[in-house]
Amino acid sequence: FLIIGTNKYIADLVLRYAKKARCHYVNKKWLGGILTNWLTTETRINKLRDLEIEQKMDELKQIIIPKRNEIRLRKQLI
Numbered sequence: 704f705l706i707i708g709t710n711k712y713i714a715d716l717v718l719r720y721a722k723k724a725r726c727h728y729v730n731k732k733w734l735g736g737i738l739t740n741w742l743t744t745e746t747r748i749n750k751l752r753d754l755e756i757e758q759k760m761d762e763l764k765q766i767i768i769p770k771r772n773e774i775r776l777r778k779q780l781i
Contacts, residue, residue: 704724704726704727705726705727705728705729706720706721706724706726706727706728706729707728707729707730707733708728708729708730709729709730709731709732709733713730714730714731715730717729717730718730750779751779751780754776754779754780755780757776758780
């Protein structure tokens, strides 16, 4: 199940009851198209995972890339 409640008055309730029911939840900002545009969302999540793995392996420093591209990759991680 997915419990969604982004209203500031019920966000804490959503968090509490979703954890109690062991469900997924969204209690902050809902990103439009996250379900209807799932292929793009999944692609971006995978890209983020790949970038995080590269950062952990410290490959960004070992690969010789222009400084501009390194800055762009680091901004994507943030």
